[in-house]
Amino acid sequence: xxxxxxxxxxxxxxxxxxxxxxxxxxxxxxxxxxxxxxxxxxxxxxxxxxxxxxxxxxxxxxxxxxxxxxxxxxxxxxxxxxxxxxxxxxxxxxxxxxxxxxxxxxxxxxxxxxxxxxxxxxxxxxxxxxxxxxxxxxxxxxxxxxxxxxxxxxxxxxxxxxxxxxxxxxxxxxxxxxxxxxxxxxxxxxxxxxxxxxxxxxxxxxxxxxxxxxxxxxxxxxxxxxxxxxxxxxxxxxxxxxxxxxxxx
Ligand SMILES: Nc1ncnc2c1ncn2[C@@H]1O[C@H](COP(=O)(O)OP(=O)(O)O)[C@@H](O)[C@H]1O
Ligand SMILES: [Mg+2]
Numbered sequence: 727x728x729x730x731x732x733x734x735x736x737x738x739x740x741x742x743x744x745x746x747x748x749x750x751x752x753x754x755x756x757x758x759x760x761x762x763x764x765x766x767x768x769x770x771x772x773x774x775x776x777x778x779x780x781x782x783x784x785x786x787x788x789x790x791x792x793x794x795x796x797x798x799x800x801x802x803x804x805x806x807x808x809x810x811x812x813x814x815x816x817x818x819x820x821x822x823x824x825x826x827x828x829x830x831x832x833x834x835x836x837x838x839x840x841x842x843x844x845x846x847x848x849x850x851x852x853x854x855x856x857x858x859x860x861x862x863x864x865x866x867x868x869x870x871x872x873x874x875x876x877x878x879x880x881x882x883x884x885x886x887x888x889x890x891x892x893x894x895x896x897x898x899x900x901x902x903x904x905x906x907x908x909x910x911x912x913x914x915x916x917x918x919x920x921x922x923x924x925x926x927x928x929x930x931x932x933x934x935x936x937x938x939x940x941x942x943x944x945x946x947x948x949x950x951x952x953x954x955x956x957x958x959x960x961x962x963x964x965x966x967x968x969x970x971x972x973x974x975x
Contacts, residue, residue: 727754728787729881729913730775735784737770737937744770745781746937752915752930757907759924760917761966762934768917769809771934772883775915776801788881802830805874805912807884811866815859819845819869822858823876830877837876844872848902864895871902875910882906884916888923896920903927925962933969941969 730752737745745767752758760768773779774786777793777800786793793800813822820841827837845851848868853861858869867887874882887903888896900923907914907927918924924931925945933941949960956964 728752729754729756729789730915731785731787732771732774733785735771735774735786736782737767737774737779738782743937745774748784748934748937748939750932750939750942752913754913755911756930757914757928758916758930758932759928760915760932760934761919761921761924762940766934767937768934769885770937772806772885772915772917775883776804776806802877803880805877805879805882807867807870807874807882807887809885809889811870813858813866813870813873816857818855818857819850820854822869823873826873827876832877840876841872844875847905848872849898862895864891864899867891867895867899868902871899875906878910878912880912882912882914882916884914886917886919888918888920896923900926921962921966925960931962933966 728751730750732748732750735745735748736743748767748771760771762768770779774781775788775793777797780794788800789803791800814825817825823841824837827841832840842851845854848871850865850868853865858866861869871884871887874884888899891899904927906912916927929945931941931943931945932939948954948965951960954960954965
């Protein structure tokens with residue numbers, strides 16, 4: 727089943743064509759990476775999927791619904807990690823999480839169990855009562871990712887989840903995402919500049935350039951492709967450099 731369908735989508739901000747005829751289709755259970763340079767239209771696409779922006783032209787469908795007309799229903803099925811995490815810094819981890827659990831309408835007992843389990847899973851139960859304010863970027867991202875998962879969303883939209891993290895935090899967060907991929911049947915869309923991360927986590931990639939999809943591929947098919955091999959192993963970096971017309975050829 728298709729979870730996300732974008733057909734010939736256009737979106738401009740003044741004279742900037744952020745999306746310029748984008749097509750993409752993401753199926754249930756896909757873990758899809760949006761790749762592409764800064765300004766290619768990745769974040770704009772995520773905002774369209776959540777109904778936070780309206781397309782100028784074209785069709786956007788999430789779970790068969792219009793995110794603009796059916797915004798509340800669509801957003802209730804989504805977990806979101808935005809680039810700026812959007813946490814309330816003076817509040818503790820628990821207070822941040824329970825605030826959202828209330829918004830999602832989770833009963834208090836169930837919310838407490840879920841928060842407890844996720845803090846255990848992400849190896850931060852000792853941080854529960856600490857204010858978010860003093861946290862590193864990595865800890866803030868982890869907290870925001872837990873918040874995004876509280877209501878067991880069917881679709882997770884993660885905008886640059888590992889951007890700005892040091893290598894250890896990146897590895898930890900990647901581990902979290904991997905366990906998420908294994909444990910949940912959720913569909914995940916993430917944007918990243920980190921090709922290694924996309925290769926390790928994702929089943930599908932869509933490469934954006936100037937507001938269009940210039941390449942879509944399923945990882946299991948790409949991995950068999952002799953052209954993208956480096957020393958006998960699939961290399962997303964090589965594929966990406968070929969697309970960018972770099973020195974991968
Ligand atoms: N709210 C906005 N107002 C004006 N321009 C915007 C706005 N949002 C995005 N843009 C522009 O649209 C283009 C695509 O941006 P974005 O989707 O954020 O790219 P990406 O996430 O791939 O880096 C960029 O040129 C950006 O400056
Ligand atoms: Mg972006």
